[in-house]
Amino acid sequence: MRVRSKRYHQLAAAAAAAAVLPLVLPSEYAIHLAVVIGINAIVALGLNLLMGYAGQVSLGQAAFVGIGAYASAILSVKAGLSPWIGLAAGAALGGLTAAVVGGPLLKLRGHYLAMGTLGFGMIVQIVMVQWEDLTEGTIGVMGIPPFSVAGLALDSELRMYYLVAASAVLAIALAGNVIDSRVGRAMRAVHGSEVAAATSGVDTARYKLQVFIMSGAMAGFAGSLHAHHAAYVHPDSFGFHYSIQLVVMVVLGGMASIWGAVFGAGAVTLIGEQLRSFQEFSTIIFGAVLVAVMVFMPAGLWRGSADLIGRLLGSRGAGGRRRA
């Protein structure tokens, strides 16, 4: 019970912080980045449910984002439907696709699951390029209208920010609720010991599929937000590279940690932006940091830095004692 009320307090604090954040952000560009972080955070939260909590790797998560983005883009541009319908359709289609491919894919484990999801992601991207009648191929879908609330178009970064921030807070609440429930415990049990979960009566295949669907729907939802924010969707945005970035967000932030996923989304997005000023060195630095973090802080940056500081302080203390 105490844990739960602490969670609600944290959530309220985060919502309040998100509400005032634009006031302290220095520029339109900074708000734009905050929007991108929020969108990534929603995807990372879903992926962390799948990877961090249920222990199932996905190297194809970008595909679900792409499916949501294209669904929303096509429905609003080609069918002239409201972006809100697109948003619902994006989430639904993301979840539905996960439901269809999840059945066979989730029978795989470890590296095999990683490769299976990778292959799935690649194929979805190829479909985006090849199904030109629907997706405009390598040109992409342009002129996607913004959301609008009661006649007010969410066409500025600030207005979009509030929609994304509210969605992200909602996603955090949702993920927290799920983790702290019978369903969430069943998912985590699958990760902890699949055989013990099954003999405790947990239908492991069913819960793996449920969490996969949930992560797919969250990714599809975020994809739709992306489409109406960027006003443009292109197959290149939803490839292997983005899938990797998403996994890195989860891992860097810390597996099985809700705030870790949000932190990871922020860190990876900002590092990506920061590194641009290093130009050709940006990929080198990103790769090197990634390897170093994984080798020395496998629990992620968040917990890892805390551990590291603790260890440094601890060893200095020990050294002092030895000298004394």
Add this chain to the structure above:
Amino acid sequence: MPACGGRTLYAMTLPTGAQLLQYLISGLTLGSVYGMIALGFTLIHNATGIVNFAQGEFVAFGALIALSCSEAGLPMPLAVLTAMAAMTLLGAALERAAIRPARGASVITLIIITIGASILLRGIAMWQWGPDALPMRHFSSEDPIHLGPASILRQHLWIMGIVVATMLGLWLLAERTQVGKAMRACAVDREAAQLVGIPAARMVMLSFALSGMLGGLAGSIVAPLSMGQYNMGIMLGLKGFCAAILGGIGNAPGAVLGGLLLGILESLGAGLCSGMKDAVAFGIMLMVLLVRPTGLLGRRAGRGEAVG
């Protein structure tokens, strides 16, 4: 770019016999290269259980180093050997710097480590060689040899010949030498191998070194046809991966067979519809994973390791 989805569907035509032969030639060539990359995956997987996502970067570096050496006036054999030597060192260094310190880490952590290494290497390649595709001289004359209605490039023959020779060499290494036997023992049961005094840690490093060497060689022989580019390793690596799965991961002959099959199927698929070339590889990989995760020649009979 001709595409097959939607409005350009009518462009699909059936190939003639000569075209089929041509596809077969290019498929076998490309397939040999895939097989070589798949073999690199297999070596490391057998020694460590890790799937090395940086395998493609070994290939890209091999291509870039070989073409630079050849550009600088080094004779071709020397250029290729330099690329191989450099990649051998790089493979060993990767193991020592990033894999060994992370021993016992989870599958996800290991995946991210090798992906991180691949990003790092790709960054270095772009910094050193720039973003553009660079040409490389063929190993011998570029005049094609005509085989009836189809034609074959000398480089095709070089590639197939070198791949066959390499397979033979690796087979001899595995069957006839002490080191090869030790490596195979580690692949079957690492702990048991250690118990009988085989230095398993050194075998792991050796597998990375050999795998780097294979990547370097694959890159140097394919570069005259494909050109060399900093990011060429992504697709080549992933295709090698598909080949390894098709053949049965952990199975060396399977890797080669998977590579050849994949090359031919891809070449035929691309002949029918060029936009679908990549879909062929990933589609086959998915199908194999779902229907028979142990691949064509998977030696582990059960689905236990791959499937719950």
Add this chain to the structure above:
Amino acid sequence: MTAEVLLRLTDVTKRFGGLVAVDDLTFEVQRGQIKAIIGPNGAGKTTAFNLITGVYALDEGEIEVAGKRASRLPSHEVASFGVARTFQNVQLFGNMSILENVMVGAHTRAKSGLLSASLRLPAMRSEEVALAERARECLRLVGLDKLAPEMPALSLAFGQQRLLEVARALAAEPLLVLLDEPAAGLSTAETARLGELVENIRELGVTVLLVDHDMDLVMQISDEVLVLDHGVKIAEGTPREVQRDPRVIAAYLGEEP
């Protein structure tokens, strides 16, 4: 006592490649019994447990739980018949707290799904309260109620981890609980308390089938003992009968009878 069969194995066989791990095994467990399976290492005891709980698929034979066919069903369905178990190599959920581990044990006792969990609907919340209460009760039963329930499960001492597995199994309110070497790695004092615990479990109306190497424990608490050797049943009866059986003695001395 009216003998009602709770668990029945009929001609059950399991092969691993060329090795026959369990060979044509037939036995029954009566409701309310404490029954033990003993035998040398590799006799097929844990395999038998894995067959009963659907972890392994059997090659031949039938398994019935309370009159319902349980063979060829996945583990979670067998669990829903009222079969719970512990593991020889402790299988706790390392990523969860003590209380949560036990609450997973009560999984089949609740039904709230993804939607009611996401929205924290009132029915789900009252169910959660009941589950947590049930889990605390089970922790009390095995004597782990003094520990902070939020502690990570793997921070427990080894003996406590075994008890936590028992609590998790009991949380399902099972008809039958299978204990796989519950005394392995326990101290003498801990083993004595375990003996009491098993008897308490029976008092609750739960039937117990256990595997253990601690002969003092087994002979003291069991109503019936079954002896396996190389997957074959070589003796079955009261502890007294079994201890006198020459084939059992031979098997334990490592000789062929």
